[in-house]
Amino acid sequence: MNIGIIGTGNMGTILVEALIDGKAISPSSVMITNRTKSKAMLLKEKYKHIKIAANAVEVAAESDLIFICVKPLQIFKILDEINSYLGKEKCLVSITSPVSTSQIEKKVSCSVVRVIPSITNRALAGVSLTTFGENCSDYWKVEVEKLITKISVPVSIDENITRVASDIVSCGPAFFSYLLQGFIKAAVKETEIDEETATIFASEMVVGLGELLKQGHYTLPSLQEKVCVKGGITGEGIKVLENEVGDMFEHLFQATHAKFKEELSKVEGQFFNN
Structure with a gap:
């Protein structure tokens, strides 16, 4: 199978690296362009x-499975450019949340899939969110799932939870990285620990936390209960979080959904007016 990747920015690069390092594909089967x-x-x-193509048209012409890894408002133009090379036997995968499979299916005759990856896939971990187009063939459903399973846990989602699922799976690592950096900076500011040591401790703590959850030793609430001994020091810290976090996460989801609606409107304008 020949694999094409259109766009090698952050997520396109991560996808290529994960698929190759996860032994899902061989470098010689991959053609990329940017x-x-x-x-x-x-x-x-x-x-x-890896083969380097001159443009998106060359990638589409030479590939059986084509990943489009570009910004939402760039997809429509690329579909126009490559449409004549997307026969029914091929499959097109978009990785962006504002563009639906049904919108793409109105433009192309090949099978269509949306796969929303996460940076965690680079470690061959985490979840990838999948949505199969209504006209996607059974063959490509199986083949795409096989590939994605090599680098993540594929989870099929309904259209109505696309944004919040992406917030958790795809944006979540950035959100919690920001919080962890704040945690480290506060430790350095308020105590005698240096930043390098605090970063090592915090990073290893997060890795260990992930393993506890992955191995099923605790749920999130039971883990908190185990660490938070009644009348102990952890409990004092939890009180601060309860008082100061407030509606922060509600505001976060409100902001991401507002931006998503803005992008949806622009994308719909492209597809509706053409």
Whole structure:
């Protein structure tokens, strides 16, 4: 199977690296292209047998499975460029949440899938959110799921929870990285610990927390209960969190959903008016 990747920005690069390192595909089966060619060349330097295409049309013409890893408002233009090369036997995968499979299916005749990845997939971990187009063939449903299973846990989602699922799975690592950095900075500011040591401790703590949950030793509430001994020091810290976190996370989801609606409107304008 020939794999094409259109767009090797952050997520496109992560997808290529994860699929190759996870043994889902071989470098020689991959053709990539990017508007800034130097970004594509970085992957070529790492994986010598990857092929670099001149443009999206060449990728579509030479590939059986094509991943479009570009910003939402760039997808419509690319679909126009490559449409004539997307026969029914091929499959197109979009990784962006504001563009639905049904919108893409109105433009192309091939099978369509949306896969929303996470940066955690780079470690061959975490979840990828999948939505199969109404006309996606059974063959491509199986093949895409096989690939994604090599780098993550694929979870099929309904359209109505696309944004919140993406907030948790895809944006979540950035949100909690921000919180963890604040946790570390406060430790350094308020005590005698240095930043390097605090970062090591905090990072290993998060890795250990993940393993506890993954291995099923605790649920989130039971873990908190085990650590938070009645009348102890942890309980004092929890009180601060209860008092100061407040509606922060509600505001976070309100902000991401407002931005999502804005992007949906722009994308719908492209597809509706053409």
